[in-house]
Amino acid sequence: MAEGGIRLKNIASVAANAVTAENILSFKEEHVMNMAPQFVPNTFQGVDMLQRSKWRELTIVMDSENDVFDLNFFAAAANVAVATTIVATFDVADGLGTTETWTYEISKSWVTRKEFGRIEDGARRNTTEYHVLMYGTKLIA
Amino acid sequence: MVELVFDKVNSVKIGLTAANCVTITNVLAFADRIVSVEDAMVRPYSVINDYNPSGVHQSHKYRELLLVLDTDWLKDTTDPASRWAYGATGQPINAAANKFAIDEDGDNTAIEYFVVAIRGHDGAETTRKYADVTTNTLWCVGETSEFSNEDGTPHQTVTFRFICLGDLI
Numbered sequence A: 001m002a003e004g005g006i007r008l009k010n011i012a013s014v015a016a017n018a019v020t021a022e023n024i025l026s027f028k029e030e031h032v033m034n035m036a037p038q039f040v041p042n043t044f045q046g047v048d049m050l051q052r053s054k055w056r057e058l059t060i061v062m063d064s065e066n067d068v069f070d071l072n073f074f075a076a077a078a079n080v081a082v083a084t085t086i087v088a089t090f091d092v093a094d095g096l097g098t099t100e101t102w103t104y105e106i107s108k109s110w111v112t113r114k115e116f117g118r119i120e121d122g123a124r125r126n127t128t129e130y131h132v133l134m135y136g137t138k139l140i141a
Numbered sequence B: 001m002v003e004l005v006f007d008k009v010n011s012v013k014i015g016l017t018a019a020n021c022v023t024i025t026n027v028l029a030f031a032d033r034i035v036s037v038e039d040a041m042v043r044p045y046s047v048i049n050d051y052n053p054s055g056v057h058q059s060h061k062y063r064e065l066l067l068v069l070d071t072d073w074l075k076d077t078t079d080p081a082s083r084w085a086y087g088a089t090g091q092p093i094n095a096a097a098n099k100f101a102i103d104e105d106g107d108n109t110a111i112e113y114f115v116v117a118i119r120g121h122d123g124a125e126t127t128r129k130y131a132d133v134t135t136n137t138l139w140c141v142g143e144t145s146e147f148s149n150e151d152g153t154p155h156q157t158v159t160f161r162f163i164c165l166g167d168l169i
Helices: B044-048
Strands: A004-006 A008-016 A019-021 A024-032 A055-063 A085-092 A099-116 A127-140 B006-017 B020-024 B027-036 B061-070 B072-074 B113-120 B125-132 B138-148 B157-164
Touching: A008 A024, A008 B138, B006 B027, B125 B157
Parallel strands: none
Antiparallel strands: A004 B072, A008 A019, A008 A085, A024 A055, A024 B138, A055 A127, A085 A099, A099 A127, B006 B020, B006 B113, B027 B061, B061 B157, B113 B125, B138 B157
């Protein structure tokens, strides 16, 4: 058993509830684990998480748009879970075509923000950006 | 006077002891900054009035360490799940059994060994010891993974953030 680096090359796809999107420009996962009590609010309002709870915020930027996150989260009545499973697949930079998957088995999730990029002359990309706040299990394979 | 000219980060060693740690070498950047809860050692009006607020210690500061990796480091290169910071297959970091840098469902445990080796332009290595079999001083407090498919992206990064309550050893 030898230790060493794992180097990922690019994002192959992001899937939500088994619907796959490949027009991914960027993917970011922030594992929020504030632990100093003086910096943590007692509750994260509206998300029923307690002090010291840990959660992840996923930011997914698409080249224009995709229906991979269905329209459920537009329901006005409540926060509706955007997905129960999100799978990000990456190509490994080993020249062998190896892929790696990060599977988020989501207990609860919310789209906290959705932004459309500007559409104007000279824009390189017209993007849609999803911010998904979630907690649950993350598996790497 | 000794002038130090740094060249690159050779490695960051994180674990339990010098003999039981990971030696992370795919380091893109390492940063260390002093943070004061009060922003400065004392507030100006306290100085003017020669007043030391009770219960507040002017040494109430800590270091924030930032470690940026070229993706991530594995304890076992044959197992992509063996991320160094996570349990079961990762690197133990505390004398208490089965404690790892990031606990998915609970408070993180203090890291007892954290040493950064920096190469000077003359090839000599400088080490910065933040924890050396030290208890209750240094914790992992954040992890951010960022990936981009845009042309010209040189690295896909994983960034770890730590707080260190003590000074360099």
